[in-house]
Amino acid sequence: MNSTTLATPSTATSDARPVHGRRRRSPGWFLISPSVTLLLIWMLVPLAMTVYFSVIRYNLLYPGERGFVGLENFHYFLTDAGFIPGMTNTLILVGGVLLISVVLGVLISALLEAAEFPGRGLVRVMLISPFFIMPTVSALIWKNLIFHPVSGVLAALWKFFGAQPVDWLAQHPMASIVIIVAWQWLPFAILILMTAMQSLDQEQKEAARLDGAGPLAIFWHLTLPHLARPIAVVVMIEMIFLLSVFAEIFTTTSGGPGYASTNLAYLIYTQALLQFDVGMASAGGLIAVVIANIAAILLVRMLGKNLTEKH
Amino acid sequence: MADLKIRNLKKVFDDVEIIKGIDLDVRDREFVVFVGPSGCGKSTLLRLIAGLEEVSSGQIELDGRDITDVSPAKRDLAMVFQTYALYPHMSVRRNMSFALELAKADKNEVARKVSEAARILELEPLLDRKPRQLSGGQRQRVAIGRAIVRNPKVFLFDEPLSNLDAALRVQMRLELARLHKELNATMIYVTHDQVEAMTLADKVVVLNGGRIEQVGSPMELYHSPANLFVAGFLGTPKMGFLRGRIASVGAQGCEVELDAGCRLSLPLQAAGLTSGSDVTLGIRPEHLHRSSDERCHLKVKTDVGERLGSDTYCHVRTRSGESLTMRVRGDFTPRYGQELDLTLESDHCHLFDSQGQAIGQPLQQQVA
Ligand SMILES: Nc1ncnc2c1ncn2[C@@H]1O[C@H](COP(=O)(O)OP(=O)(O)O)[C@@H](O)[C@H]1O
Ligand SMILES: [Mg+2]
Numbered sequence: 001m002n003s004t005t006l007a008t009p010s011t012a013t014s015d016a017r018p019v020h021g022r023r024r025r026s027p028g029w030f031l032i033s034p035s036v037t038l039l040l041i042w043m044l045v046p047l048a049m050t051v052y053f054s055v056i057r058y059n060l061l062y063p064g065e066r067g068f069v070g071l072e073n074f075h076y077f078l079t080d081a082g083f084i085p086g087m088t089n090t091l092i093l094v095g096g097v098l099l100i101s102v103v104l105g106v107l108i109s110a111l112l113e114a115a116e117f118p119g120r121g122l123v124r125v126m127l128i129s130p131f132f133i134m135p136t137v138s139a140l141i142w143k144n145l146i147f148h149p150v151s152g153v154l155a156a157l158w159k160f161f162g163a164q165p166v167d168w169l170a171q172h173p174m175a176s177i178v179i180i181v182a183w184q185w186l187p188f189a190i191l192i193l194m195t196a197m198q199s200l201d202q203e204q205k206e207a208a209r210l211d212g213a214g215p216l217a218i219f220w221h222l223t224l225p226h227l228a229r230p231i232a233v234v235v236m237i238e239m240i241f242l243l244s245v246f247a248e249i250f251t252t253t254s255g256g257p258g259y260a261s262t263n264l265a266y267l268i269y270t271q272a273l274l275q276f277d278v279g280m281a282s283a284g285g286l287i288a289v290v291i292a293n294i295a296a297i298l299l300v301r302m303l304g305k306n307l308t309e310k311h
Numbered sequence: 312m313a314d315l316k317i318r319n320l321k322k323v324f325d326d327v328e329i330i331k332g333i334d335l336d337v338r339d340r341e342f343v344v345f346v347g348p349s350g351c352g353k354s355t356l357l358r359l360i361a362g363l364e365e366v367s368s369g370q371i372e373l374d375g376r377d378i379t380d381v382s383p384a385k386r387d388l389a390m391v392f393q394t395y396a397l398y399p400h401m402s403v404r405r406n407m408s409f410a411l412e413l414a415k416a417d418k419n420e421v422a423r424k425v426s427e428a429a430r431i432l433e434l435e436p437l438l439d440r441k442p443r444q445l446s447g448g449q450r451q452r453v454a455i456g457r458a459i460v461r462n463p464k465v466f467l468f469d470e471p472l473s474n475l476d477a478a479l480r481v482q483m484r485l486e487l488a489r490l491h492k493e494l495n496a497t498m499i500y501v502t503h504d505q506v507e508a509m510t511l512a513d514k515v516v517v518l519n520g521g522r523i524e525q526v527g528s529p530m531e532l533y534h535s536p537a538n539l540f541v542a543g544f545l546g547t548p549k550m551g552f553l554r555g556r557i558a559s560v561g562a563q564g565c566e567v568e569l570d571a572g573c574r575l576s577l578p579l580q581a582a583g584l585t586s587g588s589d590v591t592l593g594i595r596p597e598h599l600h601r602s603s604d605e606r607c608h609l610k611v612k613t614d615v616g617e618r619l620g621s622d623t624y625c626h627v628r629t630r631s632g633e634s635l636t637m638r639v640r641g642d643f644t645p646r647y648g649q650e651l652d653l654t655l656e657s658d659h660c661h662l663f664d665s666q667g668q669a670i671g672q673p674l675q676q677q678v679a
């Protein structure tokens with residue numbers, strides 16, 4: 001304590017030094033300890049329990065057996081018939097929804113920004129509104145009102161043109177789910193990108209017009225670079241949520257047919273609550289955490305430069 | 312060649328007429344400055360010329376070609392914006408070459424033009440930087456460089472120096488003057504700062520409320536303002552104004568009876584005026600002197616003095632309550648409330664009628 005107070009002699013008067021030093025330390029720790037403790041309990045206990053469950057035999061159907069099995073659970077999860085499809089579907093879901101929401105988001109918000117028409121405010125609100133609908137509800141709407149082979153809107157359309165209605169959720173389960181989830185997340189992208197677009201300097205656009213740039217050239221050379229950062233934000237935030245999509249799959253396809261629309265989150269659910277294998281589900285959960293982190297690190301690497309770069 | 316002709320130009324925004332009929336000629340290699348108070352429509356007029364706003368009525372002609380409805384890029388004009396409007400994610404080099412790239416110019420040609428502009432503006436070491444890595448003055452130069460590479464017929468500047476600090480503003484002002492000579496360019500420059508207008512312009516256009524008040528060389532405007540607005544707008548400190556009326560009109564001039572309490576004969580032909588009509592007399596600070604042995608004494612009380620070192624600007628108040636500014640020597644220290652006797656140089660008095668138009672001097676011809 002002496003050395004620290006001596007190192008900053010000018011900040012305290014000589015007789016107040018020891019008190020000053022003590023005061024500066026202890027109450028700080030004391031005051032933040034509740035939140036730190038709470039946070040540690042909140043995060044560490046579930047993690048520790050997950051790690052613990054993942055290395056023991058823990059199946060709810062066989063209550064007595066709780067022996068240590070090492071990495072057996074991980075082995076079983078990784079070699080499970082659902083693992084490879086689950087991984088692939090997770091990537092398809094994340095990639096597909098990101099692609100759709102970013103590309104359409106940029107286009108729609110650019111059009112909204114460029115076009116002046118009556119009722120533009122209303123259109124904006126309606127474009128944003130799917131974001132506020134619960135995933136289960138929107139999945140049910142899509143399943144029963146749009147994709148349904150008998151009563152769906154698409155079936156009616158197909159019939160109108162004399163075609164055989166498609167059972168979307170059975171024949172193209174993954175594509176259907178991507179569309180449903182994209183429908184929910186596109187508004188988020190539009191919201192962020194529209195706001196960002198409004199902050200593009202008008203004089204830059206005018207300078208570009210004087211330089212001979214048409215609307216397309218302005219979009220390509222000015223608007224898109226201006227949107228790099230908000231796009232990075234959209235991608236990161238959406239990815240966090242898209243890695244764990246569950247309700248939409250549960251309410252529409254239940255992961256089927258077979259494993260055709262099972263992602264990692266749904267696979268873990270089937271392990272834990274359909275096969276009652278808590279140990280293996282915990283192992284799957286840890287694997288999902290690792291995968292999510294790898295994906296996050298890759299994305300941050302790719303996009304992080306955009307985020308920190310200042311204009 | 313660059314001859315710009317503007318004929319009866321009008322601009323209406325949402326039923327409000329902002330530009331109310333402008334007639335103006337800009338000749339080749341001229342440095343024309345639009346000056347006027349904030350909101351008088353200077354930027355709008357410049358943007359009409361640039362093609363960034365649609366003309367409501369009237370005509371713009373460049374070298375005999377009607378460009379009123381031509382798209383901005385095809386007008387052969389380049390504009391430098393107040394906020395510079397550099398493209399933030401492009402290097403200085405690309406900022407300058409962007410227009411040529413879009414025009415699909417030859418690569419070597421582009422490189423040659425960019426390095427030529429960089430040389431003129433001393434931007435060579437900065438070519439690979441991004442705009443955010445530049446200081447305000449350097450950004451300003453890049454914005455000018457972006458205009459230069461296009462080799463336009465007319466350069467348009469919209470308050471290009473108002474985002475710079477005072478010292479840099481003086482320096483850039485000199486550079487602009489040098490550039491004008493070096494490039495043999497025709498320039499139109501918008502500013503609300505009359506010092507910039509006076510120092511840079513070949514021709515000053517004083518705008519007020521969407522109309523041209525007067526056009527002329529800086530010295531013409533300074534020495535024979537056409538009306539009260541121009542008289543009050545140009546010159547720091549401002550011209551002082553005294554109310555009065557014509558006492559008598561003679562062949563050699565007229566006599567003016569000032570409310571401030573003195574009678575003054577002026578060598579001005581007051582055509583159309585009769586004794587008794589109300590006039591305003593204008594006098595610049597440098598034409599007021601402390602004295603007591605001439606005929607007209609203006610008795611004033613000093614208010615405050617502003618001491619600049621070389622000169623002191625002494626603000627005084629007449630008995631009728633009008634305030635005047637007087638330039639005196641730097642070593643004169645006025646005391647507050649001190650009584651002073653002043654004389655006016657009658658050769659340098661300006662007289663304005665009750666409509667605010669100058670009397671007794673040939674009005675500046677508005678170019679028509
Ligand atoms: N796009 C616009 N829409 C409506 N009013 C405008 C627009 N641009 C300028 N004005 C109005 O025109 C007037 C002149 O503006 P401006 O030319 O920018 O003045 P300044 O002389 O300060 O450059 C202002 O009263 C402004 O409100
Ligand atoms: Mg302006």
